[in-house]
Amino acid sequence: MDDLESVVSAIMKSRHLVAFTGAGISAESGIPTYRGKDGLWNKYDPNLYANINYFNQEPSYYWNFFREVRYPLIKKVQPNQAHFALTEIEKEGNLKTVITQNIDGLHQEAGSSSVIELHGTTRVIYCLNCSQEYSLDEVFYILEKEIPPACPECKGRLRPAVVFFGEPLDPQILNSAFKEAETCDFLLAVGSSLVVHPAADIPRIAKQGGATLAIINKEGTPLDYMADYVINEKAGKVLPRMVQSLKENSSG
Numbered sequence: 048m049d050d051l052e053s054v055v056s057a058i059m060k061s062r063h064l065v066a067f068t069g070a071g072i073s074a075e076s077g078i079p080t081y082r083g084k085d086g087l088w089n090k091y092d093p094n095l096y097a098n099i100n101y102f103n104q105e106p107s108y109y110w111n112f113f114r115e116v117r118y119p120l121i122k123k124v125q126p127n128q129a130h131f132a133l134t135e136i137e138k139e140g141n142l143k144t145v146i147t148q149n150i151d152g153l154h155q156e157a158g159s160s161s162v163i164e165l166h167g168t169t170r171v172i173y174c175l176n177c178s179q180e181y182s183l184d185e186v187f188y189i190l191e192k193e194i195p196p197a198c199p200e201c202k203g204r205l206r207p208a209v210v211f212f213g214e215p216l217d218p219q220i221l222n223s224a225f226k227e228a229e230t231c232d233f234l235l236a237v238g239s240s241l242v243v244h245p246a247a248d249i250p251r252i253a254k255q256g257g258a259t260l261a262i263i264n265k266e267g268t269p270l271d272y273m274a275d276y277v278i279n280e281k282a283g284k285v286l287p288r289m290v291q292s293l294k295e296n297s298s299g
């Protein structure tokens with residue numbers, strides 16, 4: 048990992064560091080990525096489980112998936128060393144914001160204080176009629192009795208606060224992410240295949256704005272050619288070493 052020391056010294060010079068994360072950062076917490084050999088979509092067809100049209104048409108598909116797969120997984124998982132490393136970099140003073148494509152809430156669990164969730168969160172469910180919000184546990188309890196679940200307040204339809212395929216991203220959230228990308232002077236992309244748009248525009252925007260771009264991902268991405276640093280290793284291995292080196296350099 049020769050590049051690691053160079054990344055660390057560039058981070059130490061930066062004033063506004065932004066992290067941009069994807070499913071790969073949560074892989075070591077036991078959450079499968081969507082793509083690739085062990086990807087979730089090899090087992091579950093995203094057209095049935097993650098598409099807004101299908102959800103509107105046949106919501107019980109999603110809710111069965113929620114009950115059998117998503118709920119037990121989210122209840123079990125914990126942030127890993129990579130999530131905690133980003134919290135440490137924030138404490139060191141460099142990291143201002145985490146922009147994530149993940150919907151698992153693990154950055155907040157690890158203590159990151161400023162997180163932009165581009166694709167929403169799986170931890171909140173709300174009523175399409177009265178907007179009342181419910182926790183995972185509350186909805187899991189309702190699902191014991193009825194699928195699809197109805198809002199206990201008004202009997203309206205419930206949905207998760209995630210962005211389904213076929214839905215646009217929230218323009219305000221997207222704008223705040225784009226603004227961070229424009230403003231930062233260092234973008235650290237971690238655990239993303241960088242193929243999903245518009246989320247994958249973030250590194251490009253940062254680079255166009257003059258930021259240094261470092262990509263940490265287990266395998267190559269289509270944006271590697273524009274990155275200043277590429278480290279093809281697991282996030283849980285690289286990020287803690289980065290923190291250690293940052294601490295050593297800042298105390299030395």
Ligand code: NAD
Nearest residue numbers: 069070071074080081082149150151238239240265281282
């Ligand atoms: P992706 O599945 O397209 O790519 C993940 C990337 O992470 C891959 O390139 C893989 O090589 C890499 N990777 C796997 N394990 C890694 C590790 N330990 N360290 C570093 N890299 C590792 O994921 P993406 O780019 O985030 O794609 C976007 C979509 O996937 C988003 O819509 C997001 O909402 C969704 N997603 C979220 C979660 C989650 O919330 N945890 C999980 C799966 C998918």
